[in-house]
Amino acid sequence: MKILIIEDEQSLAESINNFLNSEGHICEIASDYNTAIEKITIYLYDIIIVDITLPDGNGLNIISELKKKESKSGIIVISARDSVEQKIEGLEIGADDYLAKPFHLVELNARVKSLNRRVNFQGKNSVIYNEITIIPDEHKVFINDKELKLTKKEFDLLIFFTSNRDRVLAKTAISEHIWGDYMDFADSHDFIYTHIKNLRKKMTKAGCKDYIKTVYSVGYKFSLE
Amino acid sequence: MKLLTKTSLNFFSAAAFMFLGGSFVFYYIIRTTINSNLNDELLTLKKQYLSEINVHHGSQTGLEFNEIKSIITPYSESKIINDLYSDTILFNKTESKYYLYRQLKFTLDIQGKVYLFQLFKPQKNSDNLIADLAITMAIAAILFMISLYLLNRHTLKKSWAPFYKTIDKIKDFDINTAGELTFEEAEIVEFQQLNKVLDNMTKQINQDFENLKEYTENTSHEIQTPLAIINSKAELLLQSDNLTEQQLQEVSSIYEATDRLSKLTQSLIYLAKLDKRQFVEMSDVDLGKLINRNIKLFNDYLKMKNISVKKDIENNIVLKINPELADTLIQNIIKNAIRHNIEDGYINIILNKESFKIINPGNYNTENTEDFFNRFKKLNPYSKSPGIGLSIVKRICEIFSLKIEYKSADKIHTITVYL
Numbered sequence: 001m002k003i004l005i006i007e008d009e010q011s012l013a014e015s016i017n018n019f020l021n022s023e024g025h026i027c028e029i030a031s032d033y034n035t036a037i038e039k040i041t042i043y044l045y046d047i048i049i050v051d052i053t054l055p056d057g058n059g060l061n062i063i064s065e066l067k068k069k070e071s072k073s074g075i076i077v078i079s080a081r082d083s084v085e086q087k088i089e090g091l092e093i094g095a096d097d098y099l100a101k102p103f104h105l106v107e108l109n110a111r112v113k114s115l116n117r118r119v120n121f122q123g124k125n126s127v128i129y130n131e132i133t134i135i136p137d138e139h140k141v142f143i144n145d146k147e148l149k150l151t152k153k154e155f156d157l158l159i160f161f162t163s164n165r166d167r168v169l170a171k172t173a174i175s176e177h178i179w180g181d182y183m184d185f186a187d188s189h190d191f192i193y194t195h196i197k198n199l200r201k202k203m204t205k206a207g208c209k210d211y212i213k214t215v216y217s218v219g220y221k222f223s224l225e
Numbered sequence: 226m227k228l229l230t231k232t233s234l235n236f237f238s239a240a241a242f243m244f245l246g247g248s249f250v251f252y253y254i255i256r257t258t259i260n261s262n263l264n265d266e267l268l269t270l271k272k273q274y275l276s277e278i279n280v281h282h283g284s285q286t287g288l289e290f291n292e293i294k295s296i297i298t299p300y301s302e303s304k305i306i307n308d309l310y311s312d313t314i315l316f317n318k319t320e321s322k323y324y325l326y327r328q329l330k331f332t333l334d335i336q337g338k339v340y341l342f343q344l345f346k347p348q349k350n351s352d353n354l355i356a357d358l359a360i361t362m363a364i365a366a367i368l369f370m371i372s373l374y375l376l377n378r379h380t381l382k383k384s385w386a387p388f389y390k391t392i393d394k395i396k397d398f399d400i401n402t403a404g405e406l407t408f409e410e411a412e413i414v415e416f417q418q419l420n421k422v423l424d425n426m427t428k429q430i431n432q433d434f435e436n437l438k439e440y441t442e443n444t445s446h447e448i449q450t451p452l453a454i455i456n457s458k459a460e461l462l463l464q465s466d467n468l469t470e471q472q473l474q475e476v477s478s479i480y481e482a483t484d485r486l487s488k489l490t491q492s493l494i495y496l497a498k499l500d501k502r503q504f505v506e507m508s509d510v511d512l513g514k515l516i517n518r519n520i521k522l523f524n525d526y527l528k529m530k531n532i533s534v535k536k537d538i539e540n541n542i543v544l545k546i547n548p549e550l551a552d553t554l555i556q557n558i559i560k561n562a563i564r565h566n567i568e569d570g571y572i573n574i575i576l577n578k579e580s581f582k583i584i585n586p587g588n589y590n591t592e593n594t595e596d597f598f599n600r601f602k603k604l605n606p607y608s609k610s611p612g613i614g615l616s617i618v619k620r621i622c623e624i625f626s627l628k629i630e631y632k633s634a635d636k637i638h639t640i641t642v643y644l
Binding site: 009011012015016018019022080101102103104105106153167168170171172173179190191194195215216217218219 | 446449450452453454456457458460461463464470473474476477480481483484487525526529
């Protein structure tokens with residue numbers, strides 16, 4: 001996919017660039033409002049990641065411009081965490097998703113994948129990993145064509161893993177993805193362990209190979225090797 | 226004591242003192258005047274006697290004059306008495322009573338023989354006069370004092386009214402609402418000055434408060450960006466293939482630490498921004514529903530620690546409060562109860578018209594419960610979370626004037642929010 005990263009903080013933009021690159025996407029960076037406007041006028045992108053606070057303009061205006069052009073790009077807003085008002089405003093103007101800084105790159109990756117599915121493949125599309133078939137929009141998982149019943153959280157966990165194949169997912173990244181803001185288990189990583197254990201059990205019982213690898217004292221990785 | 230009481234007391238003490246002093250002076254003056262009159266009358270009689278003696282040469286009968294009794298007796302002592310005035314009491318045989326008399330004593334030489342003259346004038350009339358005068362004066366004085374007091378009181382009330390109004394306005398000042406204090410125009414210069422000073426002061430306070438909040442917010446924002454950079458770089462490192470297990474763990478520690486740091490900063494920003502100005506919308510929040518919803522949210526957490534929840538929640542307990550803050554309040558209290566709970570513990574929730582109570586066991590110390598709501602003071606040393614959650618709870622309670630109490634006994638902790 002072609003992704004435009006509009007972020008004025010160099011290091012951060014580079015990190016996002018690196019990560020998405022290694023996922024196979026083609027990324028471009030715009031460090032200020034004017035460059036951003038220029039780029040979106042000339043090129044078409046599948047996904048645009050916008051930082052609201054730019055030195056020479058408001059990122060929200062970029063979104064308005066995109067909507068004016070009836071752009072079909074998926075738009076993800078990144079912003080400082082406490083601006084609930086900005087979040088609402090961004091979504092109202094036409095952004096598709098909102099991510100607060102600082103965020104986990106794997107989280108951004110999962111959102112990008114999810115947005116891509118919504119934007120480019122409306123309707124049922126399925127993702128296949130060996131014996132696992134997932135239909136994300138219907139929250140259905142099939143192992144060897146037999147449906148596997150998962151709780152919502154287990155399903156979200158699986159999607160998160162599969163969206164970030166071969167990536168090390170730190171425990172904090174996982175817990176924040178599943179339980180969000182109101183659960184900050186600074187002191188209970190056992191929690192994640194239990195849930196992943198349950199997911200693994202369900203999958204292996206259904207005849208699936210255990211693709212979820214433990215990275216000791218760091219987190220987990222979903223790898224098809 | 227109140228201003229009015231003090232001035233009244235002062236007034237009455239001064240008035241009483243002056244009244245008493247004045248009475249004595251008055252009595253003395255009247256007495257002296259009357260005595261003087263009586264003396265004059267006695268003297269007149271004496272003069273009459275003198276003229277009689279000169280004319281009649283030896284009359285020894287008493288003369289009549291103005292009820293004055295005369296007792297004339299031969300005088301044998303050597304001392305000559307010249308006009309001695311005094312007050313005496315004589316016994317009236319007919320009425321069996323004692324009466325007060327003004328007496329003039331003198332000796333006269335009548336044709337070689339010395340006689341003692343004692344002239345007595347009854348004071349009954351003058352006494353009555355004094356009594357009547359005294360009563361009249363007393364009544365007049367009392368009436369005067371009362372009316373003066375009432376007048377004083379009325380004037381005081383009117384003059385000080387703007388002052389009391391100012392006091393009421395100050396009482397209502399709430400920094401959380403950035404209220405403007407508008408004072409009415411006062412006639413009295415001092416009160417005008419007072420109002421002006423207060424107005425400036427509150428404007429300054431509001432301004433400083435805003436500045437402080439802005440400063441806190443800006444600082445925190447500035448912190449978030451470098452944190453985001455560290456976070457992202459650490460995360461990229463985590464993806465490396467060529468790190469040893471040891472190195473991976475070290476990077477992971479960095480990653481987790483920045484996560485904690487950023488959560489902490491966000492809580493601090495949130496706490497700093499908490500005041501009524503940000504969360505103006507008030508509505509009727511059903512506390513029971515809110516509590517139930519939050520318990521459901523924490524279901525997984527509760528299951529993991531095997532904590533049982535007992536609820537004693539009355540229906541329709543409604544609180545007028547900003548809904549978002551109410552949610553945060555309940556969430557933080559419940560989260561706290563779970564986090565510091567023991568394995569296989571419990572949470573008891575009691576909600577009624579008076580209060581919202583949450584009780585849970587926890588194996589930590591609680592000697593200094595003042596610290597319980599203090600930022601960063603962690604009573605549970607095993608907890609890795611900063612103690613901000615409860616500071617937020619306390620602040621929200623402060624904003625909406627809800628009293629919150631923490632008690633603990635035998636490692637069982639109770640938080641009560643009075644509604």
